Amino acid sequence: MSAAVSVTGGAQAPLLQADGVSIQFGGLKALTDFSLTIRQGDLLGLIGPNGAGKSTAFNVLTGVYQPTRGDVHVGGQRVNGLKPHQINHLGLARTFQNIRLFRALTALDNVKVACRAQGALHPHVLGVGAKMKNALGNYRDWWRALLLTPGFQAEERELTRQAEHLLEVMGLSHRRDEEARNLPYGEQRRLEIARALGTKPKVLLLDEPAAGMNTREKADLMVLIRKLRDDFQLGVLVIEHDMKLVMGICEHITVLDHGETIARGAPAQVRSDRKVIEAYLGDSYLESHGGAA
Numbered sequence: 001m002s003a004a005v006s007v008t009g010g011a012q013a014p015l016l017q018a019d020g021v022s023i024q025f026g027g028l029k030a031l032t033d034f035s036l037t038i039r040q041g042d043l044l045g046l047i048g049p050n051g052a053g054k055s056t057a058f059n060v061l062t063g064v065y066q067p068t069r070g071d072v073h074v075g076g077q078r079v080n081g082l083k084p085h086q087i088n089h090l091g092l093a094r095t096f097q098n099i100r101l102f103r104a105l106t107a108l109d110n111v112k113v114a115c116r117a118q119g120a121l122h123p124h125v126l127g128v129g130a131k132m133k134n135a136l137g138n139y140r141d142w143w144r145a146l147l148l149t150p151g152f153q154a155e156e157r158e159l160t161r162q163a164e165h166l167l168e169v170m171g172l173s174h175r176r177d178e179e180a181r182n183l184p185y186g187e188q189r190r191l192e193i194a195r196a197l198g199t200k201p202k203v204l205l206l207d208e209p210a211a212g213m214n215t216r217e218k219a220d221l222m223v224l225i226r227k228l229r230d231d232f233q234l235g236v237l238v239i240e241h242d243m244k245l246v247m248g249i250c251e252h253i254t255v256l257d258h259g260e261t262i263a264r265g266a267p268a269q270v271r272s273d274r275k276v277i278e279a280y281l282g283d284s285y286l287e288s289h290g291g292a293a
């Protein structure tokens, strides 16, 4: 199973492509020969039992881990060896399984930080000359901030406007000035998505976005994720244990078990796959859903 997969299948250039990616921790093969392609408009799911390698896949795609084998391309550029913030600048943003907000900052500032970070470094700034240019830019920005120049103030207003818009999109305007740590769990998860969107990604990776949410919040989130995909013209990859959510919104699902891709396809195809039932869904899932689809 190494051919890269995408739902839209070739109409547009891939935004994200993983080809035969493997990573090993000591003797443990956490991910083996993992391939995936995401194009604009794709809404893909990644599922599998605990320890299957889902978060590891996210970490390899986003540069947290370096693959032992295989290649990752973002926007056509090979990103093996790049740092997570560099890959983020190329258009890949993510949320985390364990929420990682700036807990003592307000909701607005959490998103503003992301909006500002996106403007701070040009996507292709990786060489020495460009790094120097960036350092000089930082020095100049420091003075502008200290002196509160009109240019700096205008930029601040624009960042605030962008961040407020994203809070509104995520239904969090009423939390604008509250510290992130005081938000209910479901809202913290949505704030993480707002922050990821602040970096203006082309691809959004959501690691268990519905974890800890109640049924109503999950239903709302399903609608919202689709809307984000459409309104922001994204490709989206979702890790989620809630089968109703994954099967409900994803058009294509990849199933991992012990780091191996054991199945992929449309939801109906995946949920009737014997290997998936054995490894993950279990017979109780089949019974409660009236047998294989």
Ligand SMILES: Nc1ncnc2c1ncn2[C@@H]1O[C@H](COP(=O)(O)OP(=O)(O)OP(=O)(O)O)[C@@H](O)[C@H]1O
Pocket (backbone or CB within 6 Å): 025, 028, 030, 048, 049, 050, 051, 052, 053, 054, 055, 056, 057, 097
């Ligand atoms: N940094 C690491 N060092 C050593 N082993 C690791 C590391 N990261 C992940 N693993 C191991 O790799 C395997 C896959 O872990 P991973 O977190 O990707 O699974 P997962 O599918 O996301 O599981 P869950 O649904 O529980 O979050 C596990 O056995 C895990 O213990």
